[in-house]
Amino acid sequence: MSTGGSEGTFCLVLHSHLPWLAHHGAWPVGEEWLYQAWAHSYLPVVDLLERFAAEGREDVLTLGVTPVLAAQLDDPYCLRGLHDWLGDWQLRAHGAAPRLPDLAAREHRASAWALERFEARWRHGFSPVLRSLVGSRVVELLGGPAAHPFQPLLDPRLRAFSLRTGLADTALRLGSAPEGIWAPECAYAPGMEHDYARAGVRRFLVDGPSLRGDTAAGRPVGTSDVVCFGRDLEVSYRVWSPRVGYPGDPAYRDFHTYDHASGLKPARVTGKNVAPRDKRPYDPVAADAAVRRHAADFVDTVVARLRALKERHGRPSLVVAAYDTELYGHWWHEGPRWLEAVLRALPEAGVRVTTLRGAVEAGHVGAPVEVPPSSWGAGKDWHVWNGPQVADIVAGNEGVQRELLALDLAGPARSAVADQAVREALLALSSDWAFMVTKDSAADYARYRAKVHAERFAELAALLRAGRGARRAAELRRVDGPFGHLDARGLAGGWEDGPCAC
Incomplete structure (x- = not known):
């Protein structure tokens, strides 16, 4: 998966994060968020990566896991809570059978699969699973500071301590500290690269505008040898945009519409301005067709972007697309299927798929750059x-x-x-x-x-x-x-x- 690439190089970065939720409420906010993301995103995305690993694939994607999320995915209280939640999901599916038989059947199969995967692979927490993925080199792991602070607003002493604590936490769980991090909120203040260098961090993410859109290669920051990579917004927004992104397609399952008696989601998006009561029932066949269509469109978008960058710079270039992991499966029900389709189709289209580490090894590093104060939030400021x-x-x-x-x-x-x-x-x-x-x-x-x-x-x-x-x-x-x-x-x-x- 990491060889070839006549068109150029593509890096997919997934950022997995939730704040500390254990013991702080359940529904509608609190632990429910953790269990939904775990069941609908983390389980299927990890399953996809394990299947790639079994095929001998390496450098499939770069996976960020924040220390505060990793702590919850290993916590005995949270592990018991998820197991209970998965069982309740199956019971809710069975209870919906008399009224919504097709929906109930789909949810029964999904909950049974999730229970089987959790009991077979996750009962001892996420760290053994993640250690295997990192060891097989199917992913590059990104860590981060403890508890996901907005680093530019921290006193430098506390900033350094938080980063050391987060890296040490990952080292305890996996055996070694990561060389790359997902800077919380992609937030940067001038000089932070020296904090990173002292902590052993060699690469991190910023948003595309932080590099004035010049994201075709990683760039050393200032006088350091720490490399930042910028998210390519032209490509990333094909998925991410709330206005035109794929998850809003009428055929996909609607995240916001519930069958309130069971808590299950029975409807498709149908239309942006359609009231919940008027939304049409979910049709898996139509959704699968949309997945194939959008995967092909994304591959075409990446190829076109790489060709344009090669023409501009005179050499094969890099595209980095970055998203929250929770988008895939939790917010966008069909997201894991789309993800697999894209990661299989890109190499067939002549695109080298690799990690940020692999991009550095392939020479996608440009001239040093001064990065302004920035983030990936609205307005790209603080x-x-x-x-x-x-x-x-x-x-x-x-x-x-x-x-x-x-x-x-x-x-x-x-x-x-x-x-x-x-x-x-x-x-x-x-x-x-x-x-x-x-x-x-x-x-x-x-x-x-x-x-x-x-x-x-x-x-x-x-x-x-x-x-x-x-x-x-x-x-x-x-x-x-x-x-x-x-x-x-x-x-x-x-x-x-x-x-x-x-």
């Missing part, structure tokens, strides 16, 4: 995470950082209270909360999450200063327990957090 709509969250985050950095965290031995205080601070600083508020997506939940973690941090900080708090720290650790290796002394300096030489 306003989603520091704009007026989230001024209260920004102010709260600044307060958390000030108090955290003022704590005396140095000492000869680890402190469970200090470790949990840092853990709560990192969870409070997740970029997800500001994003959800700005986008008005479960904004009340997001404000609550930012507030509750900040309050728990403040409580533990006061107990730490008083020389108390072990019992309270243990209570909170059972609820907010990712990154068990986290050592608060690493934030004080003079202590390396975790086993990797980050």
Whole structure:
């Protein structure tokens, strides 16, 4: 899969991320998000990759898995929760049989498959599965900072600590730290490349406009040897665009329309302005035809883009398309089938399919570039995470950082209270909360999450200063327990957090 390529080179990057949801609500927001994405995206995408690995394929795609998501996919509480959720999915399918027999039959088959895959491959968590995919080289893994912070808004000391903690977490789960990361929100501030170099990170993602659209090769940033890759928007938006992207096709299953008695989704999109009650029943045959049509269109788009870039630059070029993994299967029901069709058809069309690592090895690295402050959010700037709509969250985050950095965290031995205080601070600083508020997506939940973690941090900080708090720290650790290796002394300096030489 990674050889040949007369037309040029294509890299698909999938970014897998959800904030810490365990023990923080179930429905309509909370753990339900995790279980839906797990069942409908992570299981089928991993199954696809395992089948490619069995065929001996290498460098199929670049897979980002954030440390906070990996922690949940390995967590015994979450594993039990998903198993229960999958069983409930099957029961809901059976309950719908008298009213919606065709839908019930499809959902029975889907839930039975998911249960079988989970019980056969996932009962010990994601790390053994992911370790196999990385070891077979079917994917290149991207890591990231702990708890997915908006890095440009962090104090440099906390930014470095968060990155070391995230890389150490991946090293513990997989045996080695990744060389590449998905920078949360593709956010960048000048100088961050030096943070990456010190941590052993050699490549990361930015959005296309950060490189002024010149995404035909990776580019070393500034005076460093750290390479950034830009998302090609012309190609990526064939899928991603809310206006003309493939998932909005009338034949595909509608994400927003439910049979409320069962919670199942019975309808096709039908039309952009069609009310839920007027949407037509889902037709798998019509959906399969749309998958074939859109896979062919995407391949044609990639080939045309590569030919245009070759004509412009006088050499074979690179296209990087990047998406959230949760798009495939969860938001876009047919997405995993489309993904497989594209990854099989591109090499047949003369396109070299590889990873970001493979692109570097193939020589797709251009001249150094200065990258401006940027993100992949609306406007490609930072306003989603520091704009007026989230001024209260920004102010709260600044307060958390000030108090955290003022704590005396140095000492000869680890402190469970200090470790949990840092853990709560990192969870409070997740970029997800500001994003959800700005986008008005479960904004009340997001404000609550930012507030509750900040309050728990403040409580533990006061107990730490008083020389108390072990019992309270243990209570909170059972609820907010990712990154068990986290050592608060690493934030004080003079202590390396975790086993990797980050």
